[in-house]
Amino acid sequence: MKKFVALLLACLMVASVFAGCGASEPKETQAAANNSGETQAAAADGSAPAIKIGLTGPLTGGTSEYGLAVRGGMEIAVAEINAKGGLQIDFKAEDDEADGSDKAVSAYNTLKDWGMQIFAGAVTTGSSLAIAAEAANDQIFMLTPSASAVDVAMTGSNIYQMCFTDPNQGASAAELMSQKWPDATIGVIYDSSDPYSSGIVEGFLAKAEELGLNVAVSDASFTADNKSDLSTQVTKCKDAGCDLVFLPFYYTEASQVLTYANTVGYKPTFFGCDGMDGILNVEGFDTSLAEGLVLMTPFDANATDDATVSFVTQFKENNDGKVPNQFAADGYDVIYALYNACVAAGIDGNTPAEEACAMLQEQFAGMTFDGLTGKSMTWDENGMISKAPAAVVVTDGVYVPMD
Amino acid sequence: MKTMLKNKNTRTNLLTYLVVIVAFVVMQVLNSQGVLGSSMKGYLVPICVYISLAVSLNLLVGVCGELSLGHAGFMGIGAFSGIVIAALLKDTIPNDALRLVCAMFGGGILAGFVGFIIGVPVLRLRGDYLAIVTLAFGEIMKNIVGNTYAGIDDTGFHMAVSTSKMKLEAGGKYIINGPLGATGVEKLATFTMGFVLVLFTLFVVLNLINSKEGRAIKAVRDNRIAAESVGINVTAFRMKAFVVSAFLAGMAGALFGLNYSSITATKFNFNTSINILVFVVLGGMGNILGSVISATLLYVLPEALRSLEDYRMILYAVVLIVVMLCTWSPKVKEVLSVVTDKVSGIFKRKEAGTNE
Numbered sequence: 059m060k061k062f063v064a065l066l067l068a069c070l071m072v073a074s075v076f077a078g079c080g081a082s083e084p085k086e087t088q089a090a091a092n093n094s095g096e097t098q099a100a101a102a103d104g105s106a107p108a109i110k111i112g113l114t115g116p117l118t119g120g121t122s123e124y125g126l127a128v129r130g131g132m133e134i135a136v137a138e139i140n141a142k143g144g145l146q147i148d149f150k151a152e153d154d155e156a157d158g159s160d161k162a163v164s165a166y167n168t169l170k171d172w173g174m175q176i177f178a179g180a181v182t183t184g185s186s187l188a189i190a191a192e193a194a195n196d197q198i199f200m201l202t203p204s205a206s207a208v209d210v211a212m213t214g215s216n217i218y219q220m221c222f223t224d225p226n227q228g229a230s231a232a233e234l235m236s237q238k239w240p241d242a243t244i245g246v247i248y249d250s251s252d253p254y255s256s257g258i259v260e261g262f263l264a265k266a267e268e269l270g271l272n273v274a275v276s277d278a279s280f281t282a283d284n285k286s287d288l289s290t291q292v293t294k295c296k297d298a299g300c301d302l303v304f305l306p307f308y309y310t311e312a313s314q315v316l317t318y319a320n321t322v323g324y325k326p327t328f329f330g331c332d333g334m335d336g337i338l339n340v341e342g343f344d345t346s347l348a349e350g351l352v353l354m355t356p357f358d359a360n361a362t363d364d365a366t367v368s369f370v371t372q373f374k375e376n377n378d379g380k381v382p383n384q385f386a387a388d389g390y391d392v393i394y395a396l397y398n399a400c401v402a403a404g405i406d407g408n409t410p411a412e413e414a415c416a417m418l419q420e421q422f423a424g425m426t427f428d429g430l431t432g433k434s435m436t437w438d439e440n441g442m443i444s445k446a447p448a449a450v451v452v453t454d455g456v457y458v459p460m461d
Numbered sequence: 462m463k464t465m466l467k468n469k470n471t472r473t474n475l476l477t478y479l480v481v482i483v484a485f486v487v488m489q490v491l492n493s494q495g496v497l498g499s500s501m502k503g504y505l506v507p508i509c510v511y512i513s514l515a516v517s518l519n520l521l522v523g524v525c526g527e528l529s530l531g532h533a534g535f536m537g538i539g540a541f542s543g544i545v546i547a548a549l550l551k552d553t554i555p556n557d558a559l560r561l562v563c564a565m566f567g568g569g570i571l572a573g574f575v576g577f578i579i580g581v582p583v584l585r586l587r588g589d590y591l592a593i594v595t596l597a598f599g600e601i602m603k604n605i606v607g608n609t610y611a612g613i614d615d616t617g618f619h620m621a622v623s624t625s626k627m628k629l630e631a632g633g634k635y636i637i638n639g640p641l642g643a644t645g646v647e648k649l650a651t652f653t654m655g656f657v658l659v660l661f662t663l664f665v666v667l668n669l670i671n672s673k674e675g676r677a678i679k680a681v682r683d684n685r686i687a688a689e690s691v692g693i694n695v696t697a698f699r700m701k702a703f704v705v706s707a708f709l710a711g712m713a714g715a716l717f718g719l720n721y722s723s724i725t726a727t728k729f730n731f732n733t734s735i736n737i738l739v740f741v742v743l744g745g746m747g748n749i750l751g752s753v754i755s756a757t758l759l760y761v762l763p764e765a766l767r768s769l770e771d772y773r774m775i776l777y778a779v780v781l782i783v784v785m786l787c788t789w790s791p792k793v794k795e796v797l798s799v800v801t802d803k804v805s806g807i808f809k810r811k812e813a814g815t816n817e
Contacts, residue, residue, distance in 0.1 A: 117771065157728065158724060159721040159728055163503055164504065183641075184723070191721075250639070253639075253640045253725075257641075283604065
């Protein structure tokens with residue numbers, strides 16, 4: 059019996075540790091609590107209740123970096139808007155573990171039970187695909203910050219995107235290459251198990267063929283299971299004599315490619331997409347290796363305009379000095395785009411989700427939006443965004459806009 | 462009936478069916494009253510799927526004594542083949558329920574067939590080796606499906622393993638799109654069909670366990686050499702359990718795949734296999750009712766802990782460890798047995814009373 063009592067006590071102690079953790083939760087939750095306090099106050103004043111906007115994204119697990127970045131960006135936008143007075147926003151994020159089926163749908167359903175009127179997710183493409191069908195069915199307006207597959211926007215007329223679709227991004231990469239390096243021998247390394255990466259490559263190869271680019275290596279692919287060593291793919295490009303290597307995947311794997319290329323003395327021009335944004339913040343990565351790297355990113359944290367500077371400062375303050383990446387900026391823009399549209403259409407916390415959906419669709423059809431990730435953004439009838447692609451070159455450890 | 466109820470096996474089996482049926486009726490009534498929220502309604506079908514998966518894996522792990530770590534692989538085969546079958550039969554069978562049943566049986570049969578092919582070399586192995594090979598099988602299946610392209614156009618059905626080989630005519634539609642998985646799937650699954658699947662799984666597994674074959678399978682588990690010496694064909698009975706288990710997992714997978722509008726191959730990874738194994742282990746090896754209950758509770762638990770935000774997955778793990786320790790601790794068993802003895806004592810007295 060003694061042992062049993064000991065076990066019970068141990069359990070209680072573990073529980074108390076967690077209770078302690080709960081008491082010292084991070085600032086965001088407290089900020090959120092303050093927000094809801096404010097919104098209640100606003101309601102007491104007799105003005106309309108806050109509008110409920112929900113997000114799902116990976117807040118735990120291997121891809122949580124993206125989900126946490128988007129949430130961080132959105133929380134800043136929500137806090138700014140609520141501080142302004144007028145239309146208030148009640149914001150809630152749920153964890154979907156970047157799952158493409160049951161977990162994503164139950165995260166979305168949890169938000170629906172909470173009373174969500176507008177859905178500002180999901181972060182990853184897989185989750186967005188699963189949720190988009192539900193949102194189309196429920197007629198809840200959906201504006202995803204970072205799910206870039208074409209199929210997401212095509213699921214329904216109420217599904218909108220804040221980022222480029224993958225094939226479009228691949229095509230603009232090919233166009234940029236044909237302008238800057240028309241005679242280059244191009245090698246492509248990509249992740250065949252990732253829809254983002256293979257979607258870009260699909261668009262890129264189609265456009266490259268059309269423009270007559272010399273693509274020497276197009277089958278150097280890897281999968282999520284064997285991405286820990288990418289030396290064979292780099293060697294393949296080296297052997298083929300490629301002087302321009304296209305890396306349409308995320309920065310963690312890209313940092314390995316750059317490190318390995320450096321050890322074997324291979325120095326082509328490396329060209330990345332928006333997933334490459336963040337490479338200068340990889341822990342243990344020698345940023346001098348990224349010198350000369352070209353990447354297409356809609357957001358540059360080193361830009362000097364007021365909006366970007368204030369956003370970056372606020373983000374760093376909320377997130378222990380972490381520099382925001384384009385996911386955070388996309389999240390910030392999504393909230394402002396929704397806010398602008400809601401104000402213009404006169405949507406508030408009393409508008410039912412279906413009505414808000416129809417009104418927002420009307421707004422987005424004719425709306426032009428200036429945000430952190432681009433100026434004069436417009437949306438087409440499918441909900442896909444159109445904005446000018448921007449490329450930067452890494453020079454002396456910072457992004458410099460490409461001319 | 463009374464003599465039947467005296468048999469402990471029959472009593473437990475009837476109790477298992479009863480629990481499932483009562484749970485179904487209660488949920489249906491609550492649903493018709495509009496008490497259930499969207500999230501609760503969303504859990505119903507996946508719970509049915511995971512119950513079927515746990516029960517079918519229990520047949521392999523608990524009853525047959527073979528540790529398999531590739532159950533999600535069979536589930537994946539069932540899911541993707543079920544989706545393809547449902548898409549192909551769209552014009553032939555307009556009735557949704559009938560099409561779903563066809564897809565589930567198709568998915569089950571294909572998974573069972575793959576189970577048979579895999580079983581021939583794999584079932585020569587035992588214990589740890591079998592676990593490792595089934596683990597590899599699950600990963601291989603995930604990667605194959607993740608690189609498969611299937612589509613339908615006016616000229617018929619096309620399938621390839623790379624985008625360049627896959628050329629659909631204008632107006633053609635992708636069913637499985639490589640790493641993007643199956644998208645735009647028509648949602649056919651219903652809670653009723655999930656309930657029917659659970660009943661079917663229970664019927665197959667419980668009858669198998671209590672049949673001549675089931676006793677042979679258990680004999681192989683308990684002592685292989687002794688079983689062989691009395692003339693039991695060890696390989697054949699292990700194979701039977703393996704194929705039946707794969708078949709049921711395939712059916713459950715098809716229902717799962719047809720419950721969501723999109724699904725990727727990465728869903729059927731090692732983690733999902735382990736998850737199902739956790740349901741089986743916590744429910745009790747060879748205990749079918751235990752699998753049903755633990756699959757339900759453990760599926761809902763991480764969702765119910767959502768209010769804890771970032772801490773929910775840690776707490777989920779802590780709960781698993783505590784449950785595992787408590788159910789195995791002899792002291793806890795002693796405490797529990799006092800309670801169960803009292804309860805069964807009441808029943809026995811009642812029974813004795815009715816007999817008089």
